[in-house]
Amino acid sequence: xxxxxxxxxxxxxxxxxxxxxxxxxxxxxxxxxxxxxxxxxxxxxxxxxxxxxxxxxxxxxxxxxxxxxxxxxxxxxxxxxxxxxxxxxxxxxxxxxxxxxxxxxxxxxxxxxxxxxxxxxxxxxxxxxxxxxxxxxxxxxxxxxxxxxxxxxxxxxxxxxxxxxxxxxxxxxxxxxxxxxxxxxxxxxxxxxxxxxxxxxxxxxxxxxxxxxxxxxxxxxxxxxxxxxxxxxxxxxxxxxxxxxxxxxxxxxxx
Amino acid sequence: xxxxxxxxxxxxxxxxxxxxxxxxxxxxxxxxxxxxxxxxxxxxxxxxxxxxxxxxxxxxxxxxxxxxxxxxxxxxxxxxxxxxxxxxxxxxxxxxxxxxxxxxxxxxxxxxxxxxxxxxxxxxxxxxxxxxxxxxxxxxxxxxxxxxxxxxxxxxxxxxxxxxxxxxxxxxxxxxxxxxxxxxxxxxxxxxxxxxxxxxxxxxxxxxxxxxxxxxxxxxxxxxxxxxxxxxxxxxxxxxxxxxxxxxxxxxxxx
Numbered sequence: 448x449x450x451x452x453x454x455x456x457x458x459x460x461x462x463x464x465x466x467x468x469x470x471x472x473x474x475x476x477x478x479x480x481x482x483x484x485x486x487x488x489x490x491x492x493x494x495x496x497x498x499x500x501x502x503x504x505x506x507x508x509x510x511x512x513x514x515x516x517x518x519x520x521x522x523x524x525x526x527x528x529x530x531x532x533x534x535x536x537x538x539x540x541x542x543x544x545x546x547x548x549x550x551x552x553x554x555x556x557x558x559x560x561x562x563x564x565x566x567x568x569x570x571x572x573x574x575x576x577x578x579x580x581x582x583x584x585x586x587x588x589x590x591x592x593x594x595x596x597x598x599x600x601x602x603x604x605x606x607x608x609x610x611x612x613x614x615x616x617x618x619x620x621x622x623x624x625x626x627x628x629x630x631x632x633x634x635x636x637x638x639x640x641x642x643x644x645x646x647x648x649x650x651x652x653x654x655x656x657x658x659x660x661x662x663x664x665x666x667x668x669x670x671x672x673x674x675x676x677x678x679x680x681x682x683x684x685x686x687x688x689x690x691x692x693x694x695x696x697x698x699x700x701x702x
Numbered sequence: 703x704x705x706x707x708x709x710x711x712x713x714x715x716x717x718x719x720x721x722x723x724x725x726x727x728x729x730x731x732x733x734x735x736x737x738x739x740x741x742x743x744x745x746x747x748x749x750x751x752x753x754x755x756x757x758x759x760x761x762x763x764x765x766x767x768x769x770x771x772x773x774x775x776x777x778x779x780x781x782x783x784x785x786x787x788x789x790x791x792x793x794x795x796x797x798x799x800x801x802x803x804x805x806x807x808x809x810x811x812x813x814x815x816x817x818x819x820x821x822x823x824x825x826x827x828x829x830x831x832x833x834x835x836x837x838x839x840x841x842x843x844x845x846x847x848x849x850x851x852x853x854x855x856x857x858x859x860x861x862x863x864x865x866x867x868x869x870x871x872x873x874x875x876x877x878x879x880x881x882x883x884x885x886x887x888x889x890x891x892x893x894x895x896x897x898x899x900x901x902x903x904x905x906x907x908x909x910x911x912x913x914x915x916x917x918x919x920x921x922x923x924x925x926x927x928x929x930x931x932x933x934x935x936x937x938x939x940x941x942x943x944x945x946x947x948x949x950x951x952x953x954x955x956x957x
Contacts, residue, residue: 466730470901504947509906517953537710571943575942628883639762644723656869684714
């Protein structure tokens with residue numbers, strides 16, 4: 448067997464066939480997804496919300512550590528307060544569904560341990576177990592409480608990096624937070640596309656008061672709000688204007 | 703007209719009809735997207751890569767500031783070096799397509815200015831212009847060079863936040879970086895799903911040496927690599943095992 452998860456395994460009998468998929472259907476979903484600022488006053492069935500949230504959690508997650516949470520705020524009072532914490536913007540106040548995507552970076556340690564146990568019970572190769580038992584704790588940890596050891600981690604990584612290919616971030620609690628936000632954002636995009644696919648619309652909001660949102664949902668210390676996402680059916684006038692994008696050539700660079 | 707972009711506009715004649723979409727097609731795409739560690743040795747047509755990258759850029763982007771870039775590494779020598787900077791993992795070395803998703807937080811100022819000019823030329827309402835001319839510079843700026851004013855920004859926001867609903871992050875260059883990474887990650891998920899929809903597969907990689915990748919692609923100071931994404935057709939054995947997810951009930955919380 449391979450020594451590291453980064454080596455090619457000598458044998459792998461597992462296989463998942465790639466099913467035939469419908470590109471045009473996907474293109475239509477992506478192209479018709481717009482940020483909706485005003486919704487129709489019509490409920491979204493709970494089953495639809497649940498299925499879209501389920502698909503959100505099928506997004507890839509860094510090292511499969513799943514440091515994410517989705518809070519679905521159904522209680523009308525909490526929902527009204529959440530909309531207020533989003534500055535009362537109509538994308539929140541008129542929305543039949545309000546959800547909060549939360550990054551939980553500190554869950555990495557518990558999840559790595561559980562991944563190792565789970566994979567061990569399935570007889571996973573040594574390289575995979577060693578990834579969760581050794582590499583993950585080194586990559587996401589070694590910062591000390593409140594990141595007091597982060598400068599040291601930074602120094603060691605940068606020194607070693609002079610001579611060899613080295614993983615870099617996360618080196619500090621801030622880096623760990625960024626790392627978790629990225630994974631949550633992947634799931635958020637799945638969620639928004641899922642609603643569009645199901646005939647509904649969404650609006651991702653980063654205009655909110657994080658302190659108030661965390662207090663409202665009783666989120667633990669160390670968690671952060673990635674974004675608030677509303678969902679429902681677009682009202683006439685709910686899209687504020689044609690999509691504006693700068694020329695693609697600025698952003699797509701070939702080497 | 704409304705005073706703020708967070709108010710509901712008094713009139714908006716623009717409308718985009720929501721087209722009928724195919725949920726089953728989408729579900730199949732999301733469910734069959736797996737991280738592929740070994741690819742078949744078959745090229746992906748350039749047109750497919752280009753169309754998937756185009757769809758990536760239709761993801762929502764915070765304040766429409768588009769602080770993202772996708773680098774498509776076609777040159778075989780640079781590509782080999784990039785795979786080396788990803789620790790030579792087979793998801794990179796066997797991939798016919800290698801792309802690098804890059805966050806460019808510092809572009810916000812230039813893009814906000816261009817957004818204001820563009821919208822002004824289209825006769826956009828005052829509230830929208832004021833958003834790009836006043837609110838955006840206050841929200842994403844006011845940190846001073848190298849963030850020397852970030853502690854002051856933090857203090858003022860937290861004091862004002864005692865009495866009123868306040869936007870919080872980004873308060874520091876780190877926060878700005880996180881903000882940009884989130885937007886790039888939304889586009890990354892679009893990109894990966896687009897490849898799956900087109901019959902191809904992908905692997906998002908966060909195991910790479912960011913310093914070496916930045917040097918290789920000559921990325922400017924202030925940019926950061928969100929992730930490296932490979933694409934191609936899954937080889938038999940290219941999926942290492944069945945998808946592992948902890949129980950949904952841990953991550954989906956109802957209020």
